[in-house]
Amino acid sequence: MRQLAKAARILIATVREIFDEAAYERFLRRAGLNSSAKAYAAFRAEFEEARTRRPKCC
Amino acid sequence: MNKTISILAWSAVALTGAAAVGVIAVRRGEPINALWLVTAATCCYALGYRFYSKFISAKILALDALRATPAERLENGRDFLVTNKWVVFGHHFAAIAGPGPLVGPVLAAQFGYLPGTLWILAGAIFAGCVQDFVILLFSVRRDGKSLTEMAKEETGVIGGIVAYAAVVAILIILLAVVALVIVNALKDSPWGTFTIAMTVPIALLMGVYLRRIRPGKVLEVSVLGFILVLLAIWGGQWASLNPGVASVFTLRAPTLAILIIIYAFAASALPVWLLLAPRDYLSTFVKLGTIGLLGIGIVALHPTLHMPALTQFVDGTGPIFAGKVFPFAFITIACGAISGFHALISSGTTPKLIARETQTRMVGYGAMMCESAVAVMAIIAACSLQPGVYFAINSPAGIVGQTATAATATISAWGFPVTAADMQALAQSVGEQTLFNRTGGAPAFAVGMARIFSQSLGGETVMAIWYHFAVMFEALFILTVLDAGTRVARFMIQDALGHVYKPLGRTSWYPSILGTSALIVAAWGYFLWQGVKDPLGGINLLWPLFGIANQLLATVSLCVATTIIIKMHRARYAAVTLAPLAWLVAVTFTAAWQKAFDTNPRVGFLAQARALAAGPATSATGRLIFNNRLDAAVTIILVGMVALVLIESARQWIGVVRGTREVTVKETPFVMTRLAEERG
Numbered sequence: 172m173r174q175l176a177k178a179a180r181i182l183i184a185t186v187r188e189i190f191d192e193a194a195y196e197r198f199l200r201r202a203g204l205n206s207s208a209k210a211y212a213a214f215r216a217e218f219e220e221a222r223t224r225r226p227k228c229c
Numbered sequence: 230m231n232k233t234i235s236i237l238a239w240s241a242v243a244l245t246g247a248a249a250v251g252v253i254a255v256r257r258g259e260p261i262n263a264l265w266l267v268t269a270a271t272c273c274y275a276l277g278y279r280f281y282s283k284f285i286s287a288k289i290l291a292l293d294a295l296r297a298t299p300a301e302r303l304e305n306g307r308d309f310l311v312t313n314k315w316v317v318f319g320h321h322f323a324a325i326a327g328p329g330p331l332v333g334p335v336l337a338a339q340f341g342y343l344p345g346t347l348w349i350l351a352g353a354i355f356a357g358c359v360q361d362f363v364i365l366l367f368s369v370r371r372d373g374k375s376l377t378e379m380a381k382e383e384t385g386v387i388g389g390i391v392a393y394a395a396v397v398a399i400l401i402i403l404l405a406v407v408a409l410v411i412v413n414a415l416k417d418s419p420w421g422t423f424t425i426a427m428t429v430p431i432a433l434l435m436g437v438y439l440r441r442i443r444p445g446k447v448l449e450v451s452v453l454g455f456i457l458v459l460l461a462i463w464g465g466q467w468a469s470l471n472p473g474v475a476s477v478f479t480l481r482a483p484t485l486a487i488l489i490i491i492y493a494f495a496a497s498a499l500p501v502w503l504l505l506a507p508r509d510y511l512s513t514f515v516k517l518g519t520i521g522l523l524g525i526g527i528v529a530l531h532p533t534l535h536m537p538a539l540t541q542f543v544d545g546t547g548p549i550f551a552g553k554v555f556p557f558a559f560i561t562i563a564c565g566a567i568s569g570f571h572a573l574i575s576s577g578t579t580p581k582l583i584a585r586e587t588q589t590r591m592v593g594y595g596a597m598m599c600e601s602a603v604a605v606m607a608i609i610a611a612c613s614l615q616p617g618v619y620f621a622i623n624s625p626a627g628i629v630g631q632t633a634t635a636a637t638a639t640i641s642a643w644g645f646p647v648t649a650a651d652m653q654a655l656a657q658s659v660g661e662q663t664l665f666n667r668t669g670g671a672p673a674f675a676v677g678m679a680r681i682f683s684q685s686l687g688g689e690t691v692m693a694i695w696y697h698f699a700v701m702f703e704a705l706f707i708l709t710v711l712d713a714g715t716r717v718a719r720f721m722i723q724d725a726l727g728h729v730y731k732p733l734g735r736t737s738w739y740p741s742i743l744g745t746s747a748l749i750v751a752a753w754g755y756f757l758w759q760g761v762k763d764p765l766g767g768i769n770l771l772w773p774l775f776g777i778a779n780q781l782l783a784t785v786s787l788c789v790a791t792t793i794i795i796k797m798h799r800a801r802y803a804a805v806t807l808a809p810l811a812w813l814v815a816v817t818f819t820a821a822w823q824k825a826f827d828t829n830p831r832v833g834f835l836a837q838a839r840a841l842a843a844g845p846a847t848s849a850t851g852r853l854i855f856n857n858r859l860d861a862a863v864t865i866i867l868v869g870m871v872a873l874v875l876i877e878s879a880r881q882w883i884g885v886v887r888g889t890r891e892v893t894v895k896e897t898p899f900v901m902t903r904l905a906e907e908r909g
Contacts (some may be wrong), residue, residue, distance in 0.1 A: 185319035188312065189517075190447040190510055197306050211444030215502045217307070226577060227713045228570045229329035229403050229563070229779070 246272025263609045264531045270605045274598045277354035282594040289802045290366050292586045297902040299372045300582055312582040321579045322596040323513050325571050328706045329564030330604040335670035337561040338611040339547040341539040344558040345608050352566025353601035356809035361575045362593035363790045368576035369583050370896045376576045382895045383792045384878050391870040392785050399778040400718040405756030406771040407707045412485045413669035414700055419478035420660050421700045423468040427461035435507035451514040462697050486761045490754040496712035497746040505712055512709040519702045523606050526681045536612035548624040550769045551831035556820040560776030565604020569782025610677030617647025622673045625766030626666045636665055660693035668766035675699035718749045759856045780817045781871045788878040795882050796894045821868040825861045834861035
């Protein structure tokens with residue numbers, strides 16, 4: 172049961188990382204902000220250039 | 230005791246794998262079950278990972294769990310971040326898995342299931358996984374440097390320039406070919422076109438939701454987007470049955486090509502948050518879910534493979550693309566076995582997230598194994614179709630004939646019986662007017678996938694929904710590659726132009742954004758237009774070009790890897806990268822030579838140009854001749870550049886082995902990991 176719970180936690184962490192939710196949380200912590208439209212806009216502005224430079228394979 | 234059990238267990242895996250590969254290789258004249266492929270793949274991957282990757286880790290790379298990685302040393306909470314190994318694995322897999330491992334194996338199935346399956350298994354275990362693994366580790370040991378930077382440092386300036394040029398060339402050809410796949414899947418299909426058109430407003434809505442309504446709730450909005458896409462698929466059926474709406478969404482290939490070119494230009498120039506990012510999230514959500522579902526569906530249904538192990542087209546007379554099984558099977562299947570493009574990802578985001586060197590084995594080698602498994606699924610989906618149906622969907626009208634009767638007569642004469650009535654019934658069952666002349670692999674894969682899904686869930690009555698779900702899944706994938714690829718290529722061009730005139734390098738300067746976007750879109754749009762207007766469907770022209778370019782990039786990355794291994798004084802183990810390098814050189818150089826100079830007009834670009842010049846002149850003749858000469862020139866230039874890298878690398882290897890060249894490995898100096906100290 173403990174193993175299953177651990178697997179579920181890792182799966183959720185993976186999905187949150189892939190979908191940048193974890194990155195947004197780190198950004199809020201680092202910048203000392205609460206989630207808001209303005210904070211998300213700032214996150215995207217910081218994040219976008221790096222992200223859109225990432226190639227995606229064929 | 231444990232050791233004895235381990236030996237017995239691994240012996241059993243080896244014997245089972247050998248038996249499964251034996252059945253696949255030897256069985257002739259009767260269909261085999263897909264489970265043989267699944268068993269062979271599972272056992273081969275298990276053995277490859279347990280023994281071969283461990284050998285590479287221990288003997289060549291000497292992975293060091295005590296050495297701090299850039300994620301730890303340079304942690305900044307953004308690019309560099311110590312991350313759980315499974316999370317990095319998922320991230321890496323999501324980046325390397327695209328439409329390539331789905332489309333390539335479907336096209337290569339024209340040779341039968343055997344060549345493709347063997348290449349996917351052997352190519353992944355001995356070449357693709359090795360490349361991804363070693364490049365990832367070498368990048369980790371160089372502060373996450375990119376392939377082009379490593380090529381410049383380790384093999385010289387020529388290596389760096391060629392790697393850069395190869396990446397841009399591959400991106401251009403790749404974008405053209407994936408755009409052609411989508412055009413061929415959507416032409417004259419109001420249902421498919423409506424569904425895909427709807428994904429644009431859905432993505433825009435997701436962008437606004439993410440930015441303004443529930444900031445940062447990506448998973449939530451992706452689920453919402455997925456539900457809306459399912460509604461769009463359902464709405465597509467209504468659109469296809471309503472004559473007024475259907476006429477709006479029934480588009481010919483040239484019209485679709487123009488719309489896709491306009492879309493990609495807009496996506497490259499628009500703010501990312503509005504369209505690109507939400508579509509990327511939606512595509513990733515659908516991609517991971519569908520691949521998982523397809524795997525479960527194949528194991529649950531274990532369909533019979535109706536395609537023979539080998540077809541007569543191994544002699545080079547194939548209708549989908551011309552050329553013999555060697556070398557063309559090995560460039561047609563790229564991403565499922567080895568893809569140079571992966572080296573960009575292994576030296577991009579991933580090395581900056583790795584917590585310990587020892588994890589590069591699981592992430593680099595392991596994720597590529599999963600990609601290869603996706604390619605095996607694609608082979609199964611294509612080969613579970615009746616061969617007559619497979620060839621009717623994938624063969625261009627220029628080869629099999631313009632009418633349904635002519636096409637079925639030609640294909641039946643090859644020994645793959647199919648009737649016009651069969652094809653009509655199949656088209657009706659998937660909600661299409663026709664499935665003839667749907668070159669590109671995507672529709673054939675969609676039919677195979679819809680068969681597997683509908684037989685597992687919902688039966689024949691929902692076959693059309695599953696088919697359009699599969700088309701949507703592939704198109705979403707491809708559009709994401711298209712808009713992200715256009716943007717990446719734009720940045721690369723801007724970086725280069727910035728050295729000539731500084732403002733051109735500024736990614737926020739609109740004249741530069743518009744100019745470079747237009748340049749990139751025009752470049753791949755030209756090749757797309759060439760494919761759309763090609764009388765043989767375009768895939769015969771563009772897919773081999775893409776395969777050659779992608780495998781040439783793999784050649785460059787294996788040159789870099791071999792150079793580093795030799796410089797690390799591990800020359801006696803250099804065969805680990807040298808053997809796949811030699812194979813790729815043989816494959817790509819032969820394919821390039823044949824594509825440029827073969828005297829058969831269906832194979833050689835220049836022979837085709839000569840045949841066109843000698844034949845009756847039409848208004849398109851001049852353009853077709855120019856295009857064939859251009860394709861020949863592109864192929865020769867690419868091969869010439871990679872030959873320079875090879876020569877430069879070989880000089881380095883010989884110099885190091887003879888002791889006449891100074892060995893300077895550009896690794897970051899060893900720093901003890903803090904993570905190990907903390908653990909005690």
